[in-house]
Amino acid sequence: xxxxxxxxxxxxxxxxxxxxxxxxxxxxxxLDGLYLVIHGANFAxxxxxxxxGYEVKTITSxxxxxxxxxxxxxxxxxxxxxxxxxxxxxxxMAQMNGINAIGLTGIDGGLIKGRRKKAIKAKSDDGRIKxxxxxxxxxxxxxxxxxxxxxxxxxxxxxxxxxxxxxxGEALNTENNNIxxxxxxxxxxxxxxxxxFEAPGLLKDVNKxxxxxxxxxxxxxxxxxxRFTAGRMGRKMLAVREAFTHGVKRVIFADGRVDMxxxxxxxxxxxxxx
Amino acid sequence: xxxxxxxxxxxxxxxxxxxxxxxxxxxxxxLDGLYLVIHGANFAxxxxxxxxGYEVKTITSxxxxxxxxxxxxxxxxxxxxxxxxxxxxxxxMAQMNGINAIGLTGIDGGLIKGRRKKAIKAKSDDGRIKxxxxxxxxxxxxxxxxxxxxxxxxxxxxxxxxxxxxxxGEALNTENNNIxxxxxxxxxxxxxxxxxFEAPGLLKDVNKxxxxxxxxxxxxxxxxxxRFTAGRMGRKMLAVREAFTHGVKRVIFADGRVDMxxxxxxxxxxxxxx
Numbered sequence: 354x355x356x357x358x359x360x361x362x363x364x365x366x367x368x369x370x371x372x373x374x375x376x377x378x379x380x381x382x383x384l385d386g387l388y389l390v391i392h393g394a395n396f397a398x399x400x401x402x403x404x405x406g407y408e409v410k411t412i413t414s415x416x417x418x419x420x421x422x423x424x425x426x427x428x429x430x431x432x433x434x435x436x437x438x439x440x441x442x443x444x445x446m447a448q449m450n451g452i453n454a455i456g457l458t459g460i461d462g463g464l465i466k467g468r469r470k471k472a473i474k475a476k477s478d479d480g481r482i483k484x485x486x487x488x489x490x491x492x493x494x495x496x497x498x499x500x501x502x503x504x505x506x507x508x509x510x511x512x513x514x515x516x517x518x519x520x521x522g523e524a525l526n527t528e529n530n531n532i533x534x535x536x537x538x539x540x541x542x543x544x545x546x547x548x549x550f551e552a553p554g555l556l557k558d559v560n561k562x563x564x565x566x567x568x569x570x571x572x573x574x575x576x577x578x579x580r581f582t583a584g585r586m587g588r589k590m591l592a593v594r595e596a597f598t599h600g601v602k603r604v605i606f607a608d609g610r611v612d613m614x615x616x617x618x619x620x621x622x623x624x625x626x627x
Numbered sequence: 628x629x630x631x632x633x634x635x636x637x638x639x640x641x642x643x644x645x646x647x648x649x650x651x652x653x654x655x656x657x658l659d660g661l662y663l664v665i666h667g668a669n670f671a672x673x674x675x676x677x678x679x680g681y682e683v684k685t686i687t688s689x690x691x692x693x694x695x696x697x698x699x700x701x702x703x704x705x706x707x708x709x710x711x712x713x714x715x716x717x718x719x720m721a722q723m724n725g726i727n728a729i730g731l732t733g734i735d736g737g738l739i740k741g742r743r744k745k746a747i748k749a750k751s752d753d754g755r756i757k758x759x760x761x762x763x764x765x766x767x768x769x770x771x772x773x774x775x776x777x778x779x780x781x782x783x784x785x786x787x788x789x790x791x792x793x794x795x796g797e798a799l800n801t802e803n804n805n806i807x808x809x810x811x812x813x814x815x816x817x818x819x820x821x822x823x824f825e826a827p828g829l830l831k832d833v834n835k836x837x838x839x840x841x842x843x844x845x846x847x848x849x850x851x852x853x854r855f856t857a858g859r860m861g862r863k864m865l866a867v868r869e870a871f872t873h874g875v876k877r878v879i880f881a882d883g884r885v886d887m888x889x890x891x892x893x894x895x896x897x898x899x900x901x
Contacts, residue, residue, distance in 0.1 A: 401707065405678040429712055433675065436730075437711020438703055441790070441798060444734050449796035455736035456710075460718050462729035462783050503777060509736050516715070522723035524715060 368393025635660030642667025
């Protein structure tokens, strides 16, 4: 990638019900550098599943963490929600705003490769530990940087979502935090991560929107991690610390429900870690 | 595109229930040149729609032709079935067979652009003609040849499906015959079109599988068109005649339900027009 064509921003867009996707897409034009978008679709997945009579199942680890269970039918619905409805509606919104978006999942052209979790320990309702061997989820390990660079060089804006590709060519569910971490690890020069979700930013007390933490010193992340161990935020904090070890200069957590979410995030209305 | 990297085959894969997609993907490795795949998903769309309590609606033209009606909810389900489930399952099957497939719709990177039909005449049940103005369907007019060439040059195999992109950036439903015709018109050097569907090929009598027409002279297409005026086959025949005016050397209609469907098609087991 030439200096001019260096990827500056990785933007994560949450898949929650109240994310203002039209406002997000309109605001993309205010960014001053190349970017790509990694998006979720968890609310859409739940809604489609419900309408089709399929309930999203979860796995509880022996330590008590819960994650989504992905069997074959679950992966069908995952593909419909992520690669189908959400990815294409976002690409359409972008195109209507003059942004030449190209929607890709991790399996397309082997964009994001990873490893399937071949044995997952899970706690049954009766407390016994069982091993699940047919789950289609995994961890990303590799980005097809050549494909990304080629698309960015040609002026396209990648809109990316799972599934990712296993070593055997299977489609796998994975976390977007995980995809972002692998990208930061393998794409040189990424300056800023912006993570938009359904909260004003990082909160001292998750029940109090006014307890927003405006700034966090990247050298004090270990301490912060201890406070945010709960589920999703805990995983986000871990990803942040890793990002800084790979040269990222700034991570912003901000509100994806508002107008001009990116402009506000960059202006300091969320949580800036640097 | 360099001579070496010339697109040789355009393959259309039907969206019917009984298409043998695994056999199709396995057979791709037997092709002796570059190719791309345009696929349908009409059966999957119907099934997903049914499960979600949405019935695919049709429009009857004043001349009596029927086509699919695409309103907003219909487009949601269209995206889930085509771009989501079918495109990604095909890409996954290809990847499992060592083919570096990349799944794209016409809206991604403006791959296929077209015009929305802004006023469609339709016959109501009571026989009166009404004008439909909010239908999200259209006709393709333009292919992003640069994007296709760049992907083919890098060794990817494009798996393409609708929607396509309107001039205003909207997602539009269109016929795959239409996409194929636009490609043939704009991509130089395409040699062969293979069209796989749920029949042994072109039949003299649609109810008699043994009435297969093995060969058809491309100079006698007008005559053949008069025999095949009914709906889908009529539109296919029209597309064939156009293909030959743009330099295509051979069009093959063949059975997509069998093992090794491409090998058999090229061996002459369907209908070869040349």
